[in-house]
Amino acid sequence: MTIYGIDLGTTYSCIARVDSSGRPEIIRNRLGREVTPSVVYFESPFHVVVGDDAKKAALTHPDLVVSRIKREMGHPEAELDFHDRSFTPEGISAFVLGDLVGSVREATGEEVKDVVITVPAYFGVAERESTKAAGAIAGLNVVNVVAEPVAAAFFYGVHDTDATRTVLVFDLGGGTFDTTVIRLGPGEVTVVCTDGDHQLGGADWDDRLAAHLCDLFTEQFPGTGAEDDEKFLQDIALHAEELKQSLTSRQACRHRMTFGDHTAVVEVRRDTFEAITAEFVERTMAITERTLGLAAERGVDHYDEVLLVGGSTRMPAIDTALRERFGFAPKLHEPDLAVAKGAAWFALHESVRLRRPVGDDSPAAEIARAMELPEGVVRATAERAVTNVVPRAFGVAVVDPADPDGDSFLVNHLISANTALPVQKRKQFVTAYDDQTSIQVLIYEQAGSIESEEAEHNKHIGEAVVSRLPPLRKGSPVDVTFKLDADGVLNVDVLEIKTRGTATVDIKIGDLTERQVARARDDVARLT
Ligand code: ADP
Ligand code: MG
Numbered sequence: 001m002t003i004y005g006i007d008l009g010t011t012y013s014c015i016a017r018v019d020s021s022g023r024p025e026i027i028r029n030r031l032g033r034e035v036t037p038s039v040v041y042f043e044s045p046f047h048v049v050v051g052d053d054a055k056k057a058a059l060t061h062p063d064l065v066v067s068r069i070k071r072e073m074g075h076p077e078a079e080l081d082f083h084d085r086s087f088t089p090e091g092i093s094a095f096v097l098g099d100l101v102g103s104v105r106e107a108t109g110e111e112v113k114d115v116v117i118t119v120p121a122y123f124g125v126a127e128r129e130s131t132k133a134a135g136a137i138a139g140l141n142v143v144n145v146v147a148e149p150v151a152a153a154f155f156y157g158v159h160d161t162d163a164t165r166t167v168l169v170f171d172l173g174g175g176t177f178d179t180t181v182i183r184l185g186p187g188e189v190t191v192v193c194t195d196g197d198h199q200l201g202g203a204d205w206d207d208r209l210a211a212h213l214c215d216l217f218t219e220q221f222p223g224t225g226a227e228d229d230e231k232f233l234q235d236i237a238l239h240a241e242e243l244k245q246s247l248t249s250r251q252a253c254r255h256r257m258t259f260g261d262h263t264a265v266v267e268v269r270r271d272t273f274e275a276i277t278a279e280f281v282e283r284t285m286a287i288t289e290r291t292l293g294l295a296a297e298r299g300v301d302h303y304d305e306v307l308l309v310g311g312s313t314r315m316p317a318i319d320t321a322l323r324e325r326f327g328f329a330p331k332l333h334e335p336d337l338a339v340a341k342g343a344a345w346f347a348l349h350e351s352v353r354l355r356r357p358v359g360d361d362s363p364a365a366e367i368a369r370a371m372e373l374p375e376g377v378v379r380a381t382a383e384r385a386v387t388n389v390v391p392r393a394f395g396v397a398v399v400d401p402a403d404p405d406g407d408s409f410l411v412n413h414l415i416s417a418n419t420a421l422p423v424q425k426r427k428q429f430v431t432a433y434d435d436q437t438s439i440q441v442l443i444y445e446q447a448g449s450i451e452s453e454e455a456e457h458n459k460h461i462g463e464a465v466v467s468r469l470p471p472l473r474k475g476s477p478v479d480v481t482f483k484l485d486a487d488g489v490l491n492v493d494v495l496e497i498k499t500r501g502t503a504t505v506d507i508k509i510g511d512l513t514e515r516q517v518a519r520a521r522d523d524v525a526r527l528t
Contacts, residue, residue, distance in 0.1 A: 002371065003114040003143055003351045005151070005343025006100060008093060008131065010070040010201065011174025012311065013038045014340035015100040015112075018348050020372040024155065024341035029103040035336055036103070039067045040095045042082035048527040050099035059234050066092055068175050068203070073134075074126035076516065090130050091520035094137035098524050101138065114141045116347040118339050120171075121147040121180050121194040122391045124445055125490060126461070137520040143350050149180035150189055150386060151342030152309045154349070156333065157184040165304040166192075168291070170330065171339075172284060172318065173310035175201040179288050181295040181303075190387040192298055193418040195291045197283060197449060202244070202312035205277050209268070210240035212276055216266045217257050226259040247273050248314050274317050281321050288326070294418065306330040309338050345381055348373075352382035389418045392446040394482055394490060395458070399432045410453040411444045414482045417451050426481040434474045438467035441480060441494050441503070464494045464503040472498070 005024075007014045012035040019025040026034045031052055041054035042064045049057065058065040064082060072078040072089035079086040101112040119131050128145050135142035149169035157165065164185035171178050178196025182189060213236050218227050226232045236257065246253045252269040274281075306328040308318065313335045322328045334341070348367075355363040364382050368375035395413035414425040431439060444458035452458075466478075481493040494503045 001113060002110070003116060003347035004101075004104065004112050005340055005345070005347045006097065006115050006117045007148070007151075007340035007343055008070065008096065008117050008119075008134070009035075009038055009173055009339075010068050010176055011038055011203065012036065012336065013096050013100055014337060015104060016337075016340040016344040018344045018371070018373065022373045022377045024344040026337055026340060027100075027104045027107050029099070030106060036096070036099060037067070038070065038093075038096050039065060040069070040092050041065045042087075042527075045083040045085070046527065048095050050095050050528075055238075059231070059238060062230070062234060069093055071175060071198070073130040074124065076130065076133075085523070087523065088516065088520060090134040090517075091137055091523060093131070093134035094520060094524050095528065097134060097138035097140060098528050101140065102528070112140065114143050114347075114351075116143055116343050116350055117145050118148045118151050118343045119145045120176055120196070120198065121149050121178050121191070122196050122198055122449070123147075124392050126445075133517060136517055137524060139521060139524070143347070143354065146343060146346045146386075147180070147191065147194075147388060148339045149178065149182060149194065149309070150191060150388065151340075151346055152307055152338045153182045153184055153189055153342070154345045154381075154384075155338045155342030156305070156307055157189070162186055166300055166302060167305045167307055168288075168303050168328075169307045169309055170284075170288065170313060170318075170322070171196075171309040172312040173201050174312065175199075175203050177201060177284055177287065177310075179284075179291040181291060181300055183300075187383050187385060188387065189384050190420075191389045192300055193291060193294045194389060194391055195287055195294065195449070197287055200280065200283055201310075202241075204280050205244055205312065205315070206237065206240045208277050208280070209244055209273060210236045212268070212272075213240060213243075213255060213257060213266065217259065217262075217264045220264045220266075221259070221262045224259055224262060226262075229259065232257075232259050243268060244273070244315075248316065270316075277317070281317050284318070285321050285325050288322075292326070303328065307338070308332045308335050311336040346386075348378065349381045349384065349386075352378060388421050388486065390415060390421055390423065390484055391417060393417045393451045394446070394484065395444050395453075396429070396480055397442040397444060397455070398429060409442075409455055411455060411458040412453065413446070413451060414480065415484060417446060422483070422485045424481065424483045426479055429478050429480060431472050431474055431476045431478060435471040436474075436476075437469050437471055438465060439469070439472075439478055439494065439496060439501075439503075440465045441478075441492070443490075443492055443505075461490075462492070462505060464492050464505045466494050466496050466501045466503040469496060469499055469501050472496070 036051040037055045039054040041049040041057040132142045169180045176198045177200045180194040181192040364379040368378040393413040394415045395411045397409045441464045443462045447459040477497040479495040483491040
């Protein structure tokens with residue numbers, strides 16, 4: 001059975017499979033569109049609407065419409081209430097997944113069961129788990145999650161499996177931005193490093209343009225109170241995105257705005273738009289520079305290709321900036337579909353890998369036959385080993401030497417961001433006080449985009465406790481080992497050297513309880 005690839009985006013989502021001619025194929029939604037807005041409208045206690053219609057409903061029912069929920073993934077506590085029922089970010093995302101799968105059912109008659117879902121490279125363990133939970137809630141078997149830039153690189157490199165190439169994936173979507181350096185060679189897809197800003201995306205351009213439109217209106221008609229009118233603002237917000245997209249292909253566009261008895265027709269020029277949003281482009285360039293710097297430290301000084309991914313890379317200002325700043329000649333290749341298509345390839349890769357006993361490649365032949373695909377294509381896809389990096393640092397809390405008696409602490413990272421997975425690191429610490437009979441190791445994951453030992457830049461994700469120790473002298477050695485597997489599951493071992501007291505924990509971060517999943521699954525079944 002086909003494993004489908006799903007790009008569950010912040011603003012748009014998309015589903016694809018590799019078709020029997022060996023090409024990735026996007027399955028269109030009920031409206032015939034390739035991408036579906038990741039927007040959910042809780043129309044009534046009995047019905048939920050997803051996609052373009054939900055996006056339109058934001059005009060009339062802003063309080064019943066949820067968008068950009070991906071930003072809340074990994075925070076199951078960030079529940080939202082509709083019609084006296086609360087929904088987790090995972091549950092809300094499940095409605096989007098359910099809609100995509102429904103489109104496949106209608107278009108092809110096929111019931112989707114197994115899927116690969118893409119996640120941003122910077123997603124930590126909690127967000128990955130959340131994404132899997134969203135799939136489970138939608139009644140899907142999530143075979144794996146794959147980093148979006150890896151999927152994009154897969155799509156780009158799938159027919160060229162002999163050469164070794166280094167690519168920079170520049171992904172500017174609707175709500176997030178990331179840059180990733182990937183080495184693509186025979187038998188490998190290796191992430192060299194990744195960076196980004198997950199609060200920066202096309203929506204920031206929309207908001208800025210909307211504010212500009214509002215200014216133009218109030219300049220023409222001062223004192224109408226339009227700038228405080230929720231409906232007027234919603235309307236502008238919706239049209240700002242369309243206007244922005246038109247400015248990608250045109251030098252200037254007219255826009256009509258009505259409030260009460262007043263109608264303003266304004267012209268927005270591309271250069272004006274670019275001037276008011278230049279700071280956002282600058283932010284993407286600064287992050288790109290940081291990524292290139294890190295890659296250079298790892299021996300990468302030449303790029304064979306710069307892949308533009310994400311709908312916002314269609315904006316000409318991005319191409320111009322990358323050329324002027326770095327001398328790149330970026331390639332725009334289906335920026336809003338590349339991730340989903342790559343996910344379809346990755347799904348094929350997984351279907352072979354999961355069935356492959358080590359050293360036996362017959363599943364490739366079998367799958368090739370079953371899917372009516374050329375065997376060479378299946379084999380070449382399957383043979384690529386994907387090596388990822390951990391996007392964030394992991395560490396433990398240690399007493400702040402500047403404040404040995406106080407409550408403040410620092411985080412000492414055992415695993416730094418951008419370390420290749422799987423990884424194992426051991427470090428020796430010492431106890432902080434006399435007569436300790438237990439050792440509590442507090443485990444932290446880097447929270448911001450920069451690795452920092454300051455407590456507030458890290459997030460507490462778990463702890464390991466060694467107890468019932470004889471009173472230890474201050475300074476007694478304790479070994480802490482962090483093991484992070486390829487799927488990002490963290491295993492922590494603590495060993496108190498003198499008595500050989502130990503504690504081991506496996507950390508699955510941000511997990512929903514089975515009850516939460518079951519309840520949410522019930523909601524999806526009931527409301528769609
Ligand atoms: P995500 O993966 O974050 O959901 P996408 O990669 O689908 O996002 O990109 C969506 C963003 O791309 C939206 O902000 C959308 O307005 C923008 N976009 C799409 N087409 C264009 C275009 N022609 N010009 C400018 N921006 C565009
Ligand atoms: Mg995307």
